[in-house]
Amino acid sequence: MPIQRARAILEARIGVVASIETNAGNISGTVVAVGVDFVHILEPTGDTVLLPISSITAIN
Numbered sequence: 617m618p619i620q621r622a623r624a625i626l627e628a629r630i631g632v633v634a635s636i637e638t639n640a641g642n643i644s645g646t647v648v649a650v651g652v653d654f655v656h657i658l659e660p661t662g663d664t665v666l667l668p669i670s671s672i673t674a675i676n
Contacts (some may be wrong), residue, residue: 619653622656626650629675636667637674643667 626634627650635644636657645659655672657665 617672617675619669622669622675623650625675626669628657633661635676636672637676638667643648648670 626647629647630650632647633645634647634657635642636655643657643659643665643666645657648656648658648664649658650669653668653669655667657667659665
């Protein structure tokens with residue numbers, strides 16, 4: 617997925633739960649913030665994930 621497209625989708629979902637697919641597996645949680653090259657996700661367990669946008673293959 618192109619980085620600019622992924623950033624736009626994620627920015628529109630700040631504060632909303634999203635499922636994100638990567639080559640390493642899937643992550644689901646609330647989109648907290650979107651940086652230039654990363655997304656900050658808060659998982660239901662309370663864990664924080666900083667995910668490189670370049671590793672995203674799909675967003676649901």
